[in-house]
Amino acid sequence: LAKTTQPISMDSYEGQEVNITCSHNNIATNDYITWYQQFPSQGPRFIIQGYKTKVTNEVASLFIPADRKSSTLSLPRVSLSDTAVYYCLVGAGYSSASKIIFGSGTRLSIRP
């Protein structure tokens, strides 16, 4: 399983764009990159997933360079409600018994 490394914490202000980068040097060919968001006392919630280049949905964008050894979650114009822990995961869906391992995540704090 590819290990991921991401900053422990980040601070930003309302209205700013926030970029959280995750390193995954040992990513395998069939691995996808997935980001989850977790609010206090709730389970993580799927945000976005990608394999290469750029993926965008109504919540965020995910940028993946050609070597796929890192990825960046981009949150446009954050608000106070974006304060949460963000997890970067790398894994493949091909195995019927795949284990999904969450790291410590990045604690994002948004200030007024």
Add this chain to the structure above:
Amino acid sequence: SQTIHQWPATLVQPVGSPLSLECTVEGTSNPNLYWYRQAAGRGLQLLFYSVGIGQISSEVPQNLSASRPQDRQFILSSKKLLLSDSGFYLCAWRRLAGAIETQYFGPGTRLLVL
């Protein structure tokens, strides 16, 4: 649509008492199911996962056990709780669409062992 339930929502138990947490999934069949524990301010620790009825894989040796008596039911148990078992317990199921895999989490059970 798929829904995942956990109960109880909160639990306060004395040290040495037994534990049984239940997780059920609706709207899907033969899901992969997972139990995680999260200590305060920490990341998620994978405890068990199951690919089918009666099939349990343990990730961390400890005084907890898991069982899957039915396709959409996953139970976390302990015969004697320790103080260190306190935490936020999350059940999740895995959705696999082609090569794309995502996990969906239940509301969690907050356990306090005193």
